[in-house]
Amino acid sequence: MNVYSIGFTQKKAEKFFSLLRNEEITRLVDVRLNNVSQLAGFAKKDDLIFFLKELCQIQYIHMPDLAPTKDILDPYKKGNMEWREYEDKFINLMIRRNIERIDHSIIKDSCLLCSEHKPHHCHRRLVIEYLNKEWGENFEVKHLF
Numbered sequence: 559m560n561v562y563s564i565g566f567t568q569k570k571a572e573k574f575f576s577l578l579r580n581e582e583i584t585r586l587v588d589v590r591l592n593n594v595s596q597l598a599g600f601a602k603k604d605d606l607i608f609f610l611k612e613l614c615q616i617q618y619i620h621m622p623d624l625a626p627t628k629d630i631l632d633p634y635k636k637g638n639m640e641w642r643e644y645e646d647k648f649i650n651l652m653i654r655r656n657i658e659r660i661d662h663s664i665i666k667d668s669c670l671l672c673s674e675h676k677p678h679h680c681h682r683r684l685v686i687e688y689l690n691k692e693w694g695e696n697f698e699v700k701h702l703f
Contacts, residue, residue, distance in 0.1 A: 562669035
């Protein structure tokens with residue numbers, strides 16, 4: 559099973575959509591808490607749905623159950639929480655939400671989207687690692703940046 563991840567920051571639309579188009583991606587799974595922010599530019603939900611379909615023939619799905627809550631995300635973004643604490647809180651949230659119940663086909667050949675440029679300190683990487691472990695899968699993971 560292949561799974562990809564991408565963040566939209568530090569990318570122009572041309573680069574973002576080219577990265578997606580150059581892979582065997584069938585669906586973009588939006589794992590952001592807020593998918594309509596003015597800061598998102600071309601990655602706002604309605605624009606993204608249009609561009610993905612027209613430019614890449616990729617389906618869009620928003621899965622807020624795979625996003626951190628505001629009370630976890632805000633302190634981290636404001637520098638009031640270290641990555642390790644954020645990671646622990648988000649992993650516990652995934653456990654409480656029982657995210658492993660989601661249909662495997664939603665993740666297979668899909669690309670998880672959030673805002674972070676690289677996956678190192680990003681919850682999309684944590685989602686992939688958690689599901690990989692819980693499902694006993696051996697995802698072929700490719701982070702696009």
